[in-house]
Amino acid sequence: MKKSEFxxxxxxxxxxxxxxxVRYPVKGFYVWFPFGFNLRxxxxxxxxxxxxxxxxxxYFPLLIPEHELLKESEHIKGFEDEVFWVTRGGSTTLDVPLALRPTSETAMYPMFSIWIRSHADLPLRLYQLVNTFRYETKHTRPLIRLREITSFLEAHTAHETWEDAKLQTEVAIKLYKEFYDGLGVPYVISRRPDWDKFPGADYTIAFDTLMPDGKSLQIGTIHHLGTKFAKTFDIMYEDRDGEQQYVNQTCYGVSERCIAALISVHGDDKGLILPPEVAPTQVVIIPIFKTAADDEALIEACEWVARELSEYRTTIDLADERPGAKYYKWERQGVPIRVEVGPRDLAEGSVTVARRDTGEKESVPRAQLSAHIAQLACDILANIAGKAHAFMLSKTNVIDKPEEAKGQHGMFKIAWCGSEDCGRTLEVLSDADILGEFEEASESFCPICNATTYVQALLARPY
RNA sequence: GGGGCCAUAGGGUAGCCUGGUUAUCCUUGGGGACUGGGGGUCCUCAGACCCGAGUUCAAAUCUCGGUGGCCCCA
Incomplete structure (x- = not known):
């Protein structure tokens, strides 16, 4: 299993x-194994x-009546070709076709309109973890391009002013930073170009990471919705002066692409490498049986290790397999730390500790085990996060001419005046997409129109 | 959106061109014996021609359709 063939x-x-x-017999639909679902x-x-x-x-319903889904024209334009419809109940054709949510704005906002009466009801901040459905016509891929997104954690907020909503998007950015930092998954944050923002949003901020094959993966988006949906769904509040005002909204979400990133960014030829915090098993304890006389003492020693490490999720592997087979098995599932207990360790009053990320193995006296593991857990996250970050950095280049990105893997930063015309030209010349833009302190010149600019475009070939 | 390739046990495959006896090999799973500090060995058992139609005395094999998978280009 070579990671080079990603x-x-x-x-x-x-x-x-x-x-x-991946064998479920419907295109774009997959089954979570218990282990994967545990990790999820x-x-x-x-x-x-x-x-x-x-x-x-x-929690809001899966089914959305047609007339609600179609209310906001710009929004539906972004989704209309991808909506699954429920048109029958038994053998009866439904009066009103029901859509399987492609996203939940149109399920939630009619209720927001009922719930929100006054400035005292604001800010409103809700989230739900749900499945959503999109009839993808492109190549589907497990965790990455699905017809059923099984794990969309979407937050929706409502505020008094546009500025308040903007502050909320900044809170969301901070929150996702913490989330991905905790997983050791590197990211770039940029503002999506207008032609690629969420349908109906004022603007969209996105998190992208880089996959091992040099393609980018969007792993989180944050949208400032302004009053667009409020006007469509009539979400108004009475302000402090007794005037009726439209709310300003935001929404932001993360899907199981976060799992795709997590496993792709850290894994190696042997399989998964998981950050200790989310690993279903954090420490696997393996007895090394030699002679029947030692067996009981070895099992006792393993149980001692499990007790000593009771604050971690441990598993003692007593299966009737050779130790080497067990090592490979647990390494494939990314267990961060392995403790081996054999007759030699028994005699020395120690155990052998191996870490998944580097493969290093060392003998640790029993008295120091607990402290050693605690340190190791921190080291492992720091190490894999550092490696992943270094990889993305090594594949991120600042370029002057868009042609430099052509045929290359990775991410590229290039000056851009911000106009759609020049942006489209940049995309054609570089054979990549503009993921987004960010402001730079120093001025430069758009390579297409030569205008002075402080904006840089982020180019990549996305999944 | 356009084009190409493919579908045989849980996974990977041979057989298909040139239709014909009990569908090959590896792996996996069950049972047994030996073994045990990096994927063990032997014995034994189990498990497959994607679905539908057509051609034919006869289809895994040929034809058409469906479903599913992979790759390339836009």
Whole structure:
């Protein structure tokens, strides 16, 4: 399993490491294995706990009546070709066709309109973790391009002013930074060009990471919706002066692409490498049986290790396999730390500790085990995060001419005046997409029209 | 959006061109014995021709359609 053949590696890994079963017989729909779902839940719990500080979790229905979905013209234009429809109940044709949510604005906002009456109801901050459906016509891919997105954690907020909503987008950015930093997944934050923003949004901020094959992957988006949806869905509040005002809204979300990034960015030829925080098993304990006389003492020693490390998620592997087979098995699933207990360790009053990320193995006296593991858990995250960051940095280049990006893997930064015409030309000449733009302190010149600019475009070939 | 390739046990494959006996090999899974500090060995058992139609005495093999997968270009 060579990571250098990324597409193949990714597909094999999903099955070998028990993340997803790709054999479900409907295009674009996949099955989470228990192990993968466990990893998914732990990862989303991290994000949940970050949101829980000032958001509330809610749940809105999967089905959206046609007339609500079609209310906002710009929004529906972005989705109309991708909507799954429910048109029958049993053998009865429905009076009103029902859409499977492609995203939840049109399910939530009619309710917002009822719920929000006064400035005292604001700000409103909700999130939900749901599946969404899009009839993808392009090549589907597990975790990356799906017809059922199983794990969309979407937040929706409403505020009094445009400025308040902007502040909320900044809170969201900070939150996603913390989330991905905790996973050791590197990212670039940029503002999507107008032609690529969320349909109906004032503007869109996106997180992109770089996959091992040099393609970019969008792993989070944050939208300032202004009053666009408020006007469509009539979401008004009475302000402090008794005037009716439209709310300003934001929404932001992360899908299971975060899992795709997590496993792709860190994994290697042997399989997964997981950050300790989200690893379903953090420490695997393997007895090295030699002679039957030692067996009982070895099992006892393993149980001692598990007790000593009770603050971690541990597994003692007593299966009737040779140790080497067990090592490979657990390495494939990315278990960060392995503790081996054999007769030699028993005699020395120590255990052998191996780390997944570097493969290093060392003997640790029993008395120091707990402290050693605690340090190791920190080191592992720092190491894999550092490696991933260094990789992305090495594949990110500042270029002067768009042609320099042609045929190259990675991300490129280039001066851009910001106009759509020049942007489109940049895309054609570089054979890449403009993911987004950001402001730079120093001035430069658009390579197309030569205008002075402080804006840089981020170019890449996206998934 | 356009084009190409492919579908045989849980996974990977041979057979298909040139239709014909019990569908090949590796792996995996069950049972047993030996083994045990980096993917062990032997014995034994289990498991497959994607779906539908057509051609034919006869289809894994030929034709058409469906479904699903992979790759390339826009």
């Amino acid at each position: 597409s193949e590696w990714f597909n094999e890994l999903l099955v070998d490491a028990q993340i997803m079963d 839940n732990r990862t989303y719990n991290v994000l949940r706990s970050l949101l829980d500080t000032d958001h509330e979790e809610a």
